[in-house]
Amino acid sequence: MTISDRYDPGPQLAHAGTIDLGTKNLERSLWFFRDILGMEEVERVGDTAYLRAYQELGHHSLVLTQQDDAIVNSYGFRVKRPQDVELFNEELQRLEVETVEVPAGSERGRGTAVRFLVPGGDHPFELYYDMDRPQAAEGLRSKLPSNSSTRRGLGVRRLDHFNVQTSPSTINEAEQWVRENLGFKRREFAYLPDSPSTVMASWMSVTPQMHDLAIVANRDEKSGQLHHLAYNLENMSDALTAADILRDLDVSFGVGPGKHGIGQAMYLYVHDPGSDHRVELYAGGYLIFEPDWEPIEWKPVDFPEGLTWYGDPIDVSPGSRGRDTTGSASL
Amino acid sequence: MTISDRYDPGPQLAHAGTIDLGTKNLERSLWFFRDILGMEEVERVGDTAYLRAYQELGHHSLVLTQQDDAIVNSYGFRVKRPQDVELFNEELQRLEVETVEVPAGSERGRGTAVRFLVPGGDHPFELYYDMDRPQAAEGLRSKLPSNSSTRRGLGVRRLDHFNVQTSPSTINEAEQWVRENLGFKRREFAYLPDSPSTVMASWMSVTPQMHDLAIVANRDEKSGQLHHLAYNLENMSDALTAADILRDLDVSFGVGPGKHGIGQAMYLYVHDPGSDHRVELYAGGYLIFEPDWEPIEWKPVDFPEGLTWYGDPIDVSPGSRGRDTTGSASL
Amino acid sequence: MTISDRYDPGPQLAHAGTIDLGTKNLERSLWFFRDILGMEEVERVGDTAYLRAYQELGHHSLVLTQQDDAIVNSYGFRVKRPQDVELFNEELQRLEVETVEVPAGSERGRGTAVRFLVPGGDHPFELYYDMDRPQAAEGLRSKLPSNSSTRRGLGVRRLDHFNVQTSPSTINEAEQWVRENLGFKRREFAYLPDSPSTVMASWMSVTPQMHDLAIVANRDEKSGQLHHLAYNLENMSDALTAADILRDLDVSFGVGPGKHGIGQAMYLYVHDPGSDHRVELYAGGYLIFEPDWEPIEWKPVDFPEGLTWYGDPIDVSPGSRGRDTTGSASL
Amino acid sequence: MTISDRYDPGPQLAHAGTIDLGTKNLERSLWFFRDILGMEEVERVGDTAYLRAYQELGHHSLVLTQQDDAIVNSYGFRVKRPQDVELFNEELQRLEVETVEVPAGSERGRGTAVRFLVPGGDHPFELYYDMDRPQAAEGLRSKLPSNSSTRRGLGVRRLDHFNVQTSPSTINEAEQWVRENLGFKRREFAYLPDSPSTVMASWMSVTPQMHDLAIVANRDEKSGQLHHLAYNLENMSDALTAADILRDLDVSFGVGPGKHGIGQAMYLYVHDPGSDHRVELYAGGYLIFEPDWEPIEWKPVDFPEGLTWYGDPIDVSPGSRGRDTTGSASL
Known part of the structure; x- marks a missing residue:
């Protein structure tokens, strides 16, 4: 019996594991994620x-679903132990948070998940433990x-x-909720300039990464x-190579490359041409x-x-907002 | 009361935190670690x-102590909670492992530590929680x-x-001991070719790193x-720059640069010219x-x-051993 | 007798070789160029x-001269053969371009040069052949x-x-003059948007580089x-490292890092804090x-x-001009 | 009339331009050069x-020819002026070097070339000037x-x-011949250890590269x-990425990555699996x-x-020779 067997850490998240993106053009999204990325x-x-x-050794981290609304169908987090889904x-x-059980296999390769909307945020989270580990096809x-x-x-x-x-009117609730109930730790954050007790941005993690969730x-x-x-990406120079190649292809460029002071990572934001979702290469x-x-x-x-510690500056002026992003599925 | 307050995970290690190296030539070691690295x-x-x-925001990760024997005086690991040192x-x-209390401040900036020799390994480990966080001097x-x-x-x-x-005759004991009692998880490993139930090498971690301790x-x-x-180092290209510069200086080169298949990291092994200890830039x-x-x-x-997945190959032939390394202090 | 001995290519420039920068604060400029770069x-x-x-094996490429006006004292180009200075x-x-003979040694380590102002541009060019090749001090x-x-x-x-x-009113003259009389080849160029036969920018070289002179x-x-x-710099990743470090020091950042579409090179513009001259790390x-x-x-x-093919964008709007740059010495 | 119009530099080589490789397996060679590289x-x-x-804007730099002998059919160098082919x-x-005229278009996209074997070396060189500049297909x-x-x-x-x-018995003749008659300049070189006036290796160029021909x-x-x-390759880090990927594919690895002290470039030697020719990524x-x-x-x-300044060492011991390389076509 080892020392850790004598204690119970309770249910915990292990890491951000899956995301199910709706896309209006599955083939175009596959071209982007599979053939280019x-x-x-x-x-x-x-x-x-x-x-x-x-x-990634698990069955998948990304689900692309052809549908009329290019919304996010779910954000999946893996838990640390089999019993943690039920806990x-x-x-x-x-x-008193409403939950739905997502049966094993309804997302292929994945076990039973519990689904709910983050209070205050309305983001559809799914917590699961089991995930198949298929070998890749021989040539790959x-x-x-x-x-x-x-x-x-x-x-x-x-x-x-x-x-x-999340809406500024409920962001404090949502941010506090995931910290208190899912174990996220606040790593870096900022308040809104004109509302100095309202969170503008909070970077949080359940792992040693600076953030698994912002x-x-x-x-x-x-x-x-x-x-x-x-x-x-493995190295910052990979973000330069990615920028070079994506500039030359029919891919909508957001901002980057540049280095965040927050988190000290290299960023490059582009848009999946099939779904228009924003994807960061990090x-x-x-x-x-x-x-x-x-x-x-x-x-x-x-701020x-x-x-932007260096590189292509992210615009924070009130007028800017970049492309409107799409929403999330309901429960 | 958050969810984690209702459970007790027990004492845990947070990360590898400090190492106290004996050096016969403090000035030369300072030239290496401070001026070059x-x-x-x-x-x-x-x-x-x-x-x-x-x-690193804490007071130190490296202690250089001028002494006749260029041995390792201690390996320090930080624990997760204040009470974990005593636990x-x-x-x-x-x-029934003999321990010694290392008083706060005997290693400057660090709180009380418990010291012991790893059973089977004889490596002097010290577990501590408190560490000062001094600001750097203004120019730095x-x-x-x-x-x-x-x-x-x-x-x-x-x-x-x-x-x-560690000696092959006790390595299994030592490796098992740190896993069962300090919470290290085995990540990658190999057995000795001619003694297939004896560990040749085991890479273990208490963090998501592939190893904090091998x-x-x-x-x-x-x-x-x-x-x-x-x-x-931040990027693999930094290891190339380091190799370029260290080749040109009076620093003894071990092996590298190259990329490990085990762990998938870039390596460059050099020797501190003051203490002759081997240092990996990783x-x-x-x-x-x-x-x-x-x-x-x-x-x-x-194996x-x-x-060596690519790059300067690490010699694993029986005749090779590189430079003899120095030992550790006793309790 | 080799084949090339039977022909005479005439006088030619070999490469951009030296620049003499005036600085109001020599120590600060030395800190920048010597200690940081x-x-x-x-x-x-x-x-x-x-x-x-x-x-660089020659005696110098940069001369820093403490003086009241932080202007450029000369741009030096090495010629291909000893006789080319006189030719x-x-x-x-x-x-009928006025010239001045700059005696050997008036710029230390350099032989006799011929000095003149580029017609239409007024830039003080000096053409020389001889340059000492001193060994560096032993530790370096x-x-x-x-x-x-x-x-x-x-x-x-x-x-x-x-x-x-150069002034738009004489830039065509200057650009044509250096091509016809110094052997520069136009590699990439643009005309002014509102004056489509006036050169806005011309990148030219006497070497296979995309430009030695713009x-x-x-x-x-x-x-x-x-x-x-x-x-x-040796690699594009070196420009990222430079940006990271210069951001953290008391050095005025211009624009970058980013990659030019013109020339396909990585750029980072900073200002020598002693002279305020703009320096590109390329x-x-x-x-x-x-x-x-x-x-x-x-x-x-x-344009x-x-x-800016990617990265921190160089502003080309009419209102922008960045920091005013300083001028050049007269003949 | 510009200054250069008043002189005649004679016929000169511009750069290494084309190579025609025989391959026993054209599809496999295409997989390597087109799909992987x-x-x-x-x-x-x-x-x-x-x-x-x-x-490359010209029609081609590489010709792959399916044939029984995986030899080199020709090494092509572009000359500086149209008349230089005939000169x-x-x-x-x-x-008194025997020449053959290679008609325009016999190598598609290329103009008339003069072909000969390098005296002392027997390497089939072809000198040409004209080369088509087709646009790439729209998607590329x-x-x-x-x-x-x-x-x-x-x-x-x-x-x-x-x-x-080249054979040691004629290498001095060949090396001297290309310098005297084709304008190559010796940049770095070594003599055979046991025959100190015989060239072991000579790196030469007609451009500012350290070598266009060794x-x-x-x-x-x-x-x-x-x-x-x-x-x-654009950056040294690209050689690391290439090593990473080629290790994982069915491509025979020679030596590398590493950095040459001679020339200061990163190297990675692999073998085209179709022809077995050795290809350096540089x-x-x-x-x-x-x-x-x-x-x-x-x-x-x-030597x-x-x-090998750093990285995977190139073996220079007498016993080593790597894979035997294939020869060249006759006149």
């Missing part, structure tokens, strides 16, 4: 495709056992994080919006191993430098 | 210097709150891991040996967020590719 | 310092015979090019202005080996993409 | 394919006018150099052998603009460091 199409069932990046379900009921398989397939395309290697938008205030007062999902960043990390607050005067 | 000399007390890398102490006594201070100082020299940014050597079999049947300590690698990670076993036929 | 201070004579980058002198007199010397010293600081390795500004139209109708001088780019290269014309609609 | 297949005529890299032909006849075309197509695959961007092998002594006393052809390196460059001699004691 280099992901593996593990399985296709009707109008739904399952993809993973080369360093979280009980906890949610105790908190990597010789390295820690990779599922060979590196291809722009070389995205794993899902990194989600960035979601919640940011939506200018249009809408909750349940995706700002972007991020895939991880590289580097610092890891937080300190258990007593003090959240870093960014004051308005420093531009926090968004 | 780019670390900050935070404090000097007599013949002892305290250094940290630019992304581990109690656990060690329950296990970074504008980024997640960095203590500006990037300088070869740009090492944080302590990454320890690799220690234990490898010592060819000379000695326990308590350091193989190397590793500092982390970049990249994959992170493990899966709670049910299945340890990867490397068979002898694949060379595991050590 | 990593150049070697080869010699100091009174208030004048001579520096070279680690891949160019004769040619200039034939063209590289083991590689193709490098004069070890790589240090941000790793600038050689002078790359000059970018000078002439651009000055918004204030002034000739004889420096826009920037550029030093070359990496990559394509080489032109084709003898019949057709100059690439950039139309106004494509923004030509300046 | 990322070259464009511009045209196919029967069993012959024409390819170019993304930064070189006259010069060769004056030197780059937005950048200095690129013919978008960057794809491992991102080779242009032919860089040839490295050919001639090295063949251990088997054979002339007319290819050692390797090299394609250029990045970085220094440029020589000095007209009076003094060739660097590498003594035997320093290993010259071949």
Whole structure:
């Protein structure tokens, strides 16, 4: 009996694991994620495709579903133990949060999940534990056992994080809720300049990453919006190569490359031409191993430098908002 | 009351935090770690210097102590909660492992630690929680709150891991002991070719890093040996720059640069010219967020590719051993 | 007798070789070029310092002269043969361009030069052949015979090019003059949007580099202005490292990093804090080996993409001009 | 009339331009060069394919010809002026070197060439001037006018150099002949350890590259052998990415990645699986603009460091020779 067997840490999230994106043009989205970013199409069932990046051993991290509304159908988080799905379900009921059981296999390769909308945020979260680990097709398989397939395309290697938008009127509730009930820790954050006790942006994690989840205030007062999902690249120079190639293709460029002061990672925002969802190619960043990390607050005067330490500047002026992002499914 | 307040995870390690290296030539070691690698000399007390890398906010990760024997005086691990130092102490006594209390401040900036020798390994481990967070001197201070100082020299940014050597006759005991009693998880490993149930090398972590600690079999049947300590670089290209510069300076080159198949990180091994300890400059690698990670076993036929996926090959032939490494202090 | 001995190619320029910058604060300029960019201070004579980058074997590429006006004292070009200095002198007199002989050693380490102002541009050019090749001081010397010293600081390795500004009213004359009389070839160029037969910018070279010299139209109708001088970095990732470090130091950032579509090189513009001259750190780019290269014309609609293919965008709007640059010495 | 119009530089080579490789398996060679390295297949005529890299505007740099002998059919060099093909032909006849006229279009897209075997080396050289500049197919075309197509695959961007092998008994003759009659300049070189006036290796160029052509002594006393052809990558980190991917594919790895001390460039040697020819992926390196460059001699004691400054070491021991390379076509 080891020391950890004598204690019970309770239910915990392990990491951001899956996202199900609606797309109006599945073939175009597959061209982007599979042929350009280099992901593996593990399985296709009707109008739904399952993809993973080369360093992911599980069945998928990305689900692309052809549908009329290019919304996000779910954000999936893996839990740490098999029993944690049910333990979280009980906890949610105790908190009077409505839940739905998503049966095993309704998302191919994945076990039973508990689904709910984040209170205050309306983002459809799904918590699951089981995930198949299929081998890649023979021609794609990597010789390295820690990779599922060979590196291809722009070389995205794993899902990194989600960035979601919530109305300023409920963002504090949503941000506090995920911290208190899902175990997210606040790592860096900023308040709205004109409402200094309202969260403008909060970067949070259940892992040593600076963030697995960011919640940011939506200018249009809408909750349940995706700002972007991020895939991880091995090196910052990979973001330069990606920028070079994407500039030359029919892919809508958002902003980047540049380096965030917040999180110290390289960013490049582009849009999936099939779904128009914003995708960040993300590289580097610092890891937080300190258990007593003090959240870093960014004051308005420093915020531009926090968004863009160097490189293509992210516009934070009131007038700017970039492309409108699409929403999320209901429960 | 948040969900995590209702459970007790027990005492846990947070990360590899400090190493105290004996050196016969403190000035030469300072030239190497401070002037070439780019670390900050935070404090000097007599013949002892305290250094940290630019992304470390704590008082130090490296202690250089001028002494006749260039041995390792201690390997320090930070624990997750203040009470975990005492909880581990109690656990060690329950296990009949002799412990010594290291008073707060005997290592400057650090709180009380419990010290013991790893059973089977004889490596002097120290577990602590408290660590001061001094600001860097004004000229060195970074504008980024997640960095203590500006990037300088070869740009090492944080302590990454320890690799220690143990006699093959006790390595299984030591490796099992740290897993069962300190919470290390085996991530990748290999057995000795001619003794297939004896660990040749085991890479283990308490964090999502592939390893915070590796234990490898010592060819000379000695326990308590350091193989190397590793500092982390931001990008793989930084390892090329480091190789370029170190080749041109009076620094003894071990092996590298190259990329490990095991862990997928870039390596460059050099020797501190003051102490002759082996130091790895380490970049990249994959992170493990899966709670049910299945340890990867490397068979002898694949092991060379595991050590060197590409680049300067690490010699694994029986005759090779590189430079003899120095030992560890006793309790 | 080899084949080339039977022909006479006439006087030719070999490459951009030296620049003499006036600075109001020599110590601050030395901090920037020597301590941060990593150049070697080869010699100091009174208030004048001579520096070279680690891949330059000649005595210097940069002269820093303490003086009240932070202007450019000269742009030096090396010629291909010893007799070419005098042959160019004769040619200039034939063209009725006033010349001055700069005696050997008045710029330390350099032989006799012929000095003149570019007709239409008023930029003080000096053509020379002889240049000493001193060894670096022992501690700095590289083991590689193709490098004069070890790589240090941000790793600038050689002078790359000059970018000078000229009044729109005479820019066509200046640009044509250097092509016809100094052998520069036009590689890429653009006309002014509102004056489509007036050169807005012309990138020219006597080497396979895309440009050794650029002439651009000055918004204030002034000739004889420096826009920037550029030093070359080995890799694009070096520009990211430089940006990271310079952001954290007391160095005025211009624009960058980003990649030019014109020339396909990475750029980072900063200001020498001693002289306020703009310095570009430049990496990559394509080489032109084709003898019949057709100059690439950039139309106004494509010009923004030509300046910034990706990264921090260079502002080309009429209102922008960045920091005013300083002028040049007279004959 | 510009200054250069008043002089005649005589016939000169512009750059290494084309190579025609025999391959026993055209489809496999196309998989390698087109699908993996990322070259464009511009045209196919029967069993012959024409390819170019993304930064090459001419019709092709690589010809792949299906044939029983995987030898090199020709090494093509472009000359500087249209008349230089005939001027070189006259010069060769004056030197009593047998020549053959290769009619325009027999290599698609290329004009008339003069073909001969290098005296002492037996390498089939072809000198040409005219080369078509077709646009790439619409889906491949780059937005950048200095690129013919978008960057794809491992991102080779242009032919860089040839490295050919010659018998030690005639290497001095061959090396001297190309310098005296084709204008190559010796940049770096070494003599055979046991025959100190016989060239072991000579790196030569007609451009500022450190070498466009290397001639090295063949251990088997054979002339007319290819050692390797090299394609250029934009950055050193691209060689790491290439190594990572090629390790995982069914491609025979030679040696690398590593950095040459000679030339200061990153190398990675692999074998085209169709033809077994050795191909170097090459990045970085220094440029020589000095007209009076003094060739660097590498003594035997320093030669290993010259071949491998850092990284996977190139074996220079007498017993090693790597894979036998194939020969060249006759006149």
